[in-house]
Amino acid sequence: MMKKSDDWEIVEKDGKLIAVRKKGAVPDYDYMLQKAGIPKAFMDRSFENFMLDSSYPSLSKAKTTVQRYAEDYPAVEGGLLIMGPSGTGKTHLAVALCKKLIEEKEVDCLFVDFREALREYSVVQQGEKREEYLNYLSSVELLVIDDFASRSMSDWEEDFIFRLVNRRYLDNRHLVLTTVFRGKTLEEKIGYRLRSRLYEMCREINIEAVDYRSKVRRADYRSTIEGEKDGKED
Numbered sequence: 001m002m003k004k005s006d007d008w009e010i011v012e013k014d015g016k017l018i019a020v021r022k023k024g025a026v027p028d029y030d031y032m033l034q035k036a037g038i039p040k041a042f043m044d045r046s047f048e049n050f051m052l053d054s055s056y057p058s059l060s061k062a063k064t065t066v067q068r069y070a071e072d073y074p075a076v077e078g079g080l081l082i083m084g085p086s087g088t089g090k091t092h093l094a095v096a097l098c099k100k101l102i103e104e105k106e107v108d109c110l111f112v113d114f115r116e117a118l119r120e121y122s123v124v125q126q127g128e129k130r131e132e133y134l135n136y137l138s139s140v141e142l143l144v145i146d147d148f149a150s151r152s153m154s155d156w157e158e159d160f161i162f163r164l165v166n167r168r169y170l171d172n173r174h175l176v177l178t179t180v181f182r183g184k185t186l187e188e189k190i191g192y193r194l195r196s197r198l199y200e201m202c203r204e205i206n207i208e209a210v211d212y213r214s215k216v217r218r219a220d221y222r223s224t225i226e227g228e229k230d231g232k233e234d
Helices: 029-035 057-072 090-105 114-123 128-139 155-170 183-190 192-201 212-233
Strands: 008-013 016-021 079-083 109-113 142-146 174-179 202-206
Touching (some): 057 090, 079 090, 090 142, 114 142, 128 155, 155 174, 174 202
Parallel strands (some): 079 202
């Protein structure tokens, strides 16, 4: 396999310098996954191990929609806005999407947490450094923002997020977001202008389910307790 540094070359596209894989270069999927920023805690997530519950048909519908998006990519229209309560698998689906696109289609993906993106933007120096970070998030082929609108934003943070979303809209670059908010509540968190832009850019996926992470933990706990009782009876 070629060295990572030998796999890529810098070219100019639409007035910007970007890295592209050289023709004939062998993809290093481990490196691509690492570069994508997927948290280690979620690295084992896939469509195959996404938990379904017949009581909540929206889980199955959400999985099918995101999986179909991965299969059809890049012949897709816009991005995805995955909405639903905490613990219902939104991040799981977003990670599964990234992994599938990287492993099967060599798509340059980047996974970022909303709060971490704001923090990163706030700590870099004013001016050129901030523009470099904005350009970085704007230019990646597929950007996933997890837990979108999870905290209130200052005016300059709102400006940063709108510029990021708007750049990707103008450049026709895909954006995937997960959020616990929807409808009027989402609009109150991010403002009408940004909400309108996102609804124009992304297909909505609504998950109506309970926090199955807590449900699974309770089931595991009951199973453990029952197992201990059975052991004592033996």
